[in-house]
Amino acid sequence: MNKLVIDGGKPLYGELRAQGAKNAVLPILAAASMAEGECIIHNCPGLRDVEKTVIILERLGCKVKREGNTVTIDSSVLTGCRIDEELMREMRSSIIFLGAILTACAKAEVGMPGGCPIGLRPIDLHIKSLKKMGVSIAEEHGYLQCRCERLKGCDVHLDFPSVGATENIMLAAVKAEGTTTITNAAREPEIYDLACFLNKIGAKVKGAGSSVITIEGVEKLHGTEYAIMPDRIVAQTYLIAALITGGRIRICGAEPSHMRAALSLLSEMGAGIKEDETGIELKSSGTLKNVHIIRTMPYPGFPTDIQSPFMALASVAEGTSVFVENIFENRFRHVDELVRMGADIKVEGRSAVVRGVKRLCGANVEAYELRGGAALVLAALSAEGRSTVSGIDYIDRGYEDIEGCLACCGAEICRVCT
Numbered sequence: 001m002n003k004l005v006i007d008g009g010k011p012l013y014g015e016l017r018a019q020g021a022k023n024a025v026l027p028i029l030a031a032a033s034m035a036e037g038e039c040i041i042h043n044c045p046g047l048r049d050v051e052k053t054v055i056i057l058e059r060l061g062c063k064v065k066r067e068g069n070t071v072t073i074d075s076s077v078l079t080g081c082r083i084d085e086e087l088m089r090e091m092r093s094s095i096i097f098l099g100a101i102l103t104a105c106a107k108a109e110v111g112m113p114g115g116c117p118i119g120l121r122p123i124d125l126h127i128k129s130l131k132k133m134g135v136s137i138a139e140e141h142g143y144l145q146c147r148c149e150r151l152k153g154c155d156v157h158l159d160f161p162s163v164g165a166t167e168n169i170m171l172a173a174v175k176a177e178g179t180t181t182i183t184n185a186a187r188e189p190e191i192y193d194l195a196c197f198l199n200k201i202g203a204k205v206k207g208a209g210s211s212v213i214t215i216e217g218v219e220k221l222h223g224t225e226y227a228i229m230p231d232r233i234v235a236q237t238y239l240i241a242a243l244i245t246g247g248r249i250r251i252c253g254a255e256p257s258h259m260r261a262a263l264s265l266l267s268e269m270g271a272g273i274k275e276d277e278t279g280i281e282l283k284s285s286g287t288l289k290n291v292h293i294i295r296t297m298p299y300p301g302f303p304t305d306i307q308s309p310f311m312a313l314a315s316v317a318e319g320t321s322v323f324v325e326n327i328f329e330n331r332f333r334h335v336d337e338l339v340r341m342g343a344d345i346k347v348e349g350r351s352a353v354v355r356g357v358k359r360l361c362g363a364n365v366e367a368y369e370l371r372g373g374a375a376l377v378l379a380a381l382s383a384e385g386r387s388t389v390s391g392i393d394y395i396d397r398g399y400e401d402i403e404g405c406l407a408c409c410g411a412e413i414c415r416v417c418t
């Protein structure tokens with residue numbers, strides 16, 4: 001089992017480049033399968049989830065070439081329309097291929113994604129919306145059997161601004177007959193990045209980033225060259241690494257406008273933040289104050305993906321902070337592991353009450369999901385003594401070379417493969 005060994009207690013100082021956004025590149029790679037030509041995608045992060053997405057593209061018949069952070073996809077000839085259940089179980093977000101495969105092949109057979117450590121992850125909004133667009137969907141033997149002669153544009157209202165459902169409808173609508181309007185659409189920056197990519201391959205998408213998105217169906221899509229937006233969650237994670245260790249880190253290429261909710265809270269907690277057109281710098285002021293209450297919300301509210309890194313930070317802040325997790329029903333798996341390091345946290349339903357302690361102490365802890373794992377790394381960087389973090393396959397799904405990035409800022413961290 002791979003693990004990270006971290007000797008904590010050292011302030012981090014350095015400069016990092018923002019990696020490409022995992023939650024933008026996944027839907028954009030899925031969209032590339034519809035392009036009927038060659039798409040060259042730059043700033044593609046080296047992540048396990050990207051590797052899995054490339055396997056899905058190849059099984060659909062795409063030719064994929066990877067050179068560093070550039071991936072070239074040739075989808076001139078698609079031969080498949082199926083995603084096997086083991087791949088879906090490994091990466092449930094592959095469900096966003098459904099809209100793309102239906103657009104390209106008029107039929108699709110994908111394994112039911114099922115849940116994951118942070119929650120049940122239902123797909124009812126995806127299914128209801130696609131059925132409204134004329135897709136017949138049967139759930140048989142753990143697979144979604146989907147058929148549709150021609151996708152039809154229509155008005156779709158989302159009961160919840162689901163990121164994945166918004167993306168699936170966009171991918172199904174780009175070549176549909178007529179116009180599709182999504183109301184109560186997700187407003188995350190990754191949705192806007194997907195729309196920019198779709199428009200570059202010839203689609204007609206308007207309003208992405210707002211809660212009303214319209215997509216006018218077109219006849220044909222074509223290849224393009226595109227660079228993925230910076231990853232706002234990874235950038236915020238590394239800014240927190242500077243604050244929790246009392247150091248200073250600059251993230252080049254990060255986009256401050258994507259992280260307003262978190263940046264204002266980091267300033268409230270005692271961080272000095274400087275932004276300019278090339279990135280963001282966070283400098284610790286030496287003191288760390290609590291935040292009374294943090295509620296996770298759909299964008300532009302406080303992002304659920306940065307809740308656990310913030311909880312690691314609050315564990316060593318003066319005073320008490322309350323976290324309310326409104327998006328996923330099981331996103332406190334990191335709490336027991338932080339308590340093992342000496343944190344004082346009590347969970348009651350969807351709320352966690354964190355009373356800051358002076359210091360955490362190193363311990364052997366385990367990651368049970370991606371962002372909770374990143375939170376444990378942050379806690380270990382701040383803790384007195386040695387920690388090991390196992391279950392780092394989860395962390396590798398979303399953080400490119402996390403130990404390399406932190407080590408170049410002075411962290412004593414290494415990966416041990418046993």
Ligand code: EPZ
Pocket residue numbers: 022023024026093119120121122123124125126127160161162163164165186304305327328329370371398
């Ligand atoms: C995306 O997941 C992200 N993943 C998640 O990031 C992120 O936490 C989430 O959006 C919220 O911002 C990717 O983009 C690959 P949702 P997604 O559909 O699309 C409920 C990470 O760590 N819901 O917006 O699955 C659902 O149960 C990951 O990078 C339904 O009820 O999120 C949840 O409570 C974790 N029915 C809420 O909506 C549906 O049909 C948010 O889900 C769909 C969703």
